[in-house]
Amino acid sequence: MKISCRDVGPGRQFGSITLLELRVLTELVRETYRYRELIWALALKELKVRYKRSVLGFLWALLNPALMMLVMTVVFSTILRFGIPHFAIFLLSVLLPWTFFSQSLSYAVESIVGNGELIKKVSVPKLVFPVAAVVSNIINLLLSFIPLALLVVGMRHPFYKTWLFLPVPMLALIIFTLGMTFFFAAANVYYRDVAHVVQIVLSAWFYLTPIIYSLDFIPPNQRWLFKLNPIIYVLNGFRLSVYYGLLPKWPSIAASFVCAFMALFIGFGIFRKYQDEFVFYV
Amino acid sequence: MNLSFMYDLLPMGNLAVVKLENVTQRFRVIHDRPDSVRELFSKVLRYRVSYHDLDAIKNVSFEVPQSQTLGLIGRNGSGKSTLLKIIAGVYRPTSGRVHVEGSIAPLIELGAGFHHELTGRENILLNGLLMGYSKKQMREREQSIIDFAEIGEFIDAPIKQYSSGMHTRLAFAVATEVNPQILILDEVLAVGDAAFQEKCFARIQDFRQAGKTIIFVSHAMPSVVRFCDRAILLEKGSIVADGDPTEVAEIYKSLLSPEMARLVQH
Numbered sequence: 001m002k003i004s005c006r007d008v009g010p011g012r013q014f015g016s017i018t019l020l021e022l023r024v025l026t027e028l029v030r031e032t033y034r035y036r037e038l039i040w041a042l043a044l045k046e047l048k049v050r051y052k053r054s055v056l057g058f059l060w061a062l063l064n065p066a067l068m069m070l071v072m073t074v075v076f077s078t079i080l081r082f083g084i085p086h087f088a089i090f091l092l093s094v095l096l097p098w099t100f101f102s103q104s105l106s107y108a109v110e111s112i113v114g115n116g117e118l119i120k121k122v123s124v125p126k127l128v129f130p131v132a133a134v135v136s137n138i139i140n141l142l143l144s145f146i147p148l149a150l151l152v153v154g155m156r157h158p159f160y161k162t163w164l165f166l167p168v169p170m171l172a173l174i175i176f177t178l179g180m181t182f183f184f185a186a187a188n189v190y191y192r193d194v195a196h197v198v199q200i201v202l203s204a205w206f207y208l209t210p211i212i213y214s215l216d217f218i219p220p221n222q223r224w225l226f227k228l229n230p231i232i233y234v235l236n237g238f239r240l241s242v243y244y245g246l247l248p249k250w251p252s253i254a255a256s257f258v259c260a261f262m263a264l265f266i267g268f269g270i271f272r273k274y275q276d277e278f279v280f281y282v
Numbered sequence: 283m284n285l286s287f288m289y290d291l292l293p294m295g296n297l298a299v300v301k302l303e304n305v306t307q308r309f310r311v312i313h314d315r316p317d318s319v320r321e322l323f324s325k326v327l328r329y330r331v332s333y334h335d336l337d338a339i340k341n342v343s344f345e346v347p348q349s350q351t352l353g354l355i356g357r358n359g360s361g362k363s364t365l366l367k368i369i370a371g372v373y374r375p376t377s378g379r380v381h382v383e384g385s386i387a388p389l390i391e392l393g394a395g396f397h398h399e400l401t402g403r404e405n406i407l408l409n410g411l412l413m414g415y416s417k418k419q420m421r422e423r424e425q426s427i428i429d430f431a432e433i434g435e436f437i438d439a440p441i442k443q444y445s446s447g448m449h450t451r452l453a454f455a456v457a458t459e460v461n462p463q464i465l466i467l468d469e470v471l472a473v474g475d476a477a478f479q480e481k482c483f484a485r486i487q488d489f490r491q492a493g494k495t496i497i498f499v500s501h502a503m504p505s506v507v508r509f510c511d512r513a514i515l516l517e518k519g520s521i522v523a524d525g526d527p528t529e530v531a532e533i534y535k536s537l538l539s540p541e542m543a544r545l546v547q548h
Contacts, residue, residue: 041407042408048400118395120372121394276374
């Protein structure tokens with residue numbers, strides 16, 4: 001039997017946004033762990049609803065990236081040639097993590113507003129909704145690497161040992177994505193325009209990030225501009241490990257985690273400050 | 283976090299398990315109905331939003347001791363649901379303190395956590411998790427929930443195929459089978475056929491005998507008089523009467539227009 005005690009005072013619990021405090025992070029970890037079963041159930045629900053009434057059902061999580069890869073391979077090996085060998089692998093090694101990022105963001109931006117009816121009726125920590133949206137996309141991300149591995153074998157691209165390094169950029173990517181989703185999910189509660197803006201920002205961001213091209217294509221005197229983009233460090237880790245068989249240099253790894261934790265601190269800090277008011281605006 | 287759980291044993295006895303002190307809940311009602319595009323633009327440009335503040339709950343204090351069945355009555359818009367949401371932790375009050383001891387099913391409307399694409403079985407789990415129970419606890423109770431709700435083989439069908447009666451039966455079964463110490467019931471007994479209603483009444487009586495605290499919202503005065511030890515009448519966000527259910531129900535009837543009061547009596 002669960003026995004609980006709750007004592008609630010008035011108004012907003014936290015006066016200011018606490019950004020660079022470790023307390024914020026431990027709270028996030030603690031709450032996520034406590035509600036892990038609920039988060040998992042919500043993530044599975046999301047996947048189930050996404051693939052409802054499709055004959056192939058959950059197989060689409062695998063088929064989607066596989067078919068996308070097929071299209072990319074055909075387009076870039078016959079129509080557009082950049083002179084990069086095995087361009088499909090070059091591209092997909094960063095396109096798959098990017099797809100995870102952009103899909104998580106597009107789903108999670110609606111996660112609070114979309115669960116508004118629930119939030120108005122059930123007392124439940126609000127963070128479970130964006131986290132569940134990201135978790136459901138993590139499942140997709142992991143599954144999408146299976147067809148990529150098959151493609152690497154099929155195209156006779158070397159299957160590097162550096163694949164084993166992938167969990168590191170994946171962790172940084174997930175932390176970065178979580179931070180961004182917390183911020184946008186909270187902002188969308190107050191201004192519904194945010195959901196639309198996110199789509200535009202994402203498509204602009206896609207072209208400003210070396211995904212379909214490489215940073216080497218950029219004149220050296222302009223590269224610093226691209227290096228301001230917080231997501232390139234983590235994406236670089238994916239491309240190096242899968243396509244080049246190299247490990248990123250440690251400043252690059254450090255930069256990817258610094259960006260990831262900055263995003264998480266700011267995003268969750270803002271989310272946490274406003275979460276008790278969401279119920280009045282959804 | 284708006285819930286701070288303490289896993290600790292509580293002393294038994296006639297303690298107040300729900301305690302509200304000077305609770306006020308203010309809502310900002312925003313009038314954003316620009317009649318024309320021009321008006322919309324002028325509003326956006328001047329960054330002026332017209333609104334008024336509404337106190338849905340005004341300075342309300344009361345205590346509910348353990349094992350009491352409290353009936354909350356009042357007209358539509360009197361603040362009953364807002365008060366329940368404050369007790370359940372959905373709203374954080376604008377001012378005042380709320381103290382709740384003991385496990386509480388934090389659901390206002392039965393079946394609020396149900397998703398129509400999921401099966402009955404999946405919804406039992408999801409609903410239980412939303413109420414703060416573990417997967418293991420829900421698995422243990424699954425069969426008795428299914429039995430009580432009389433769902434049968436429909437349990438593995440998506441609940442969008444359920445009749446509204448089945449939906450309510452399942453929701454009631456989940457909310458009560460998890461065995462909370464404080465049970466909040468909002469207008470639940472108005473639905474379901476007579477046989478199931480009797481079953482629900484029987485279960486509520488079991489809860490009372492087991493010494494649980496029940497907060498019961500209803501417009502049906504006979505049920506309030508039948509079940510409750512005490513009734514609170516709300517009007518415009520304030521408590522206007524508190525005491526014996528029969529007497530409070532009489533005051534409630536006097537608030538209604540004469541013809542409405544006749545309807546309530548039946």
